[in-house]
Amino acid sequence: WREELCPGAVVLRGAALADSRELLKAIDNIAIQVPFQYRATPGGYAMSVAMTNCGDLGWVTDQQGYRYQPTSPETLRQWPAMPDLFRTLAIHAAREAGFSDFMPDACLINRYQIGAKMSLHQDKDEEDFGQPIVSISLGLPAVFQFGGLERSDKTQRVNLTHGDIVVWGGPARLRYHGILPLKAGEHSLTGQYRFNLTFRKAH
Ligand code: MD3
Ligand code: FE
Numbered sequence: 001w002r003e004e005l006c007p008g009a010v011v012l013r014g015a016a017l018a019d020s021r022e023l024l025k026a027i028d029n030i031a032i033q034v035p036f037q038y039r040a041t042p043g044g045y046a047m048s049v050a051m052t053n054c055g056d057l058g059w060v061t062d063q064q065g066y067r068y069q070p071t072s073p074e075t076l077r078q079w080p081a082m083p084d085l086f087r088t089l090a091i092h093a094a095r096e097a098g099f100s101d102f103m104p105d106a107c108l109i110n111r112y113q114i115g116a117k118m119s120l121h122q123d124k125d126e127e128d129f130g131q132p133i134v135s136i137s138l139g140l141p142a143v144f145q146f147g148g149l150e151r152s153d154k155t156q157r158v159n160l161t162h163g164d165i166v167v168w169g170g171p172a173r174l175r176y177h178g179i180l181p182l183k184a185g186e187h188s189l190t191g192q193y194r195f196n197l198t199f200r201k202a203h
């Protein structure tokens with residue numbers, strides 16, 4: 001099932017459901033190699049979301065700022081390869097939304113515990129805003145919040161649940177967005193966590 005949230009943003013409800021167990025196994029395997037980290041923003045605030053990455057590039061933040069880099073700051077080694085299943089799902093979802101040449105080189109994996117949130121922000125560390133971002137939600141449900149191109153624009157809320165895929169491109173690409181504090185719950189596959197994969201063409 002397909003919903004247009006706003007021009008450029010398409011939700012494919014349950015599109016990753018059939019692959020969710022395999023996706024979660026792959027996340028575990030990545031996290032064994034490069035553990036989830038609670039990073040600090042350049043302003044020095046600890047993030048409540050824990051992160052790791054796979055693919056040629058990974059998104060990191062520290063006192064120097066936000067950026068994509070080919071290695072993990074902790075292991076000093078390259079991020080684990082992007083599993084074929086990840087790439088295939090992201091490419092197929094992007095194509096469904098009208099982006100036929102999406103080739104992600106970065107996959108940021110976010111892990112939310114109960115109470116974790118992501119404040120309203122724009123994703124603008126990528127080089128080409130003509131490329132979309134594809135997100136896959138797994139585990140506990142979350143309330144996603146999105147606004148306009150200015151922080152002060154009024155926001156709308158959408159529930160994102162296990163197996164949902166969202167493609168953000170075109171006029172939606174630079175909209176402000178965030179995740180409200182994760183409500184307590186228990187998911188049969190992830191326990192008290194929500195995972196989100198975001199696929200990007202960073203460079
Ligand atoms: C709208 N992650 O990692 S995914 C992020 O659920 C991020 O973890 C959230 O925002 C999460 O940067 C939201 C949905 C999403 C991702 C990228 C977007 C929505 C977006 C980029 C532009 C507009
Ligand atoms: Fe974002």
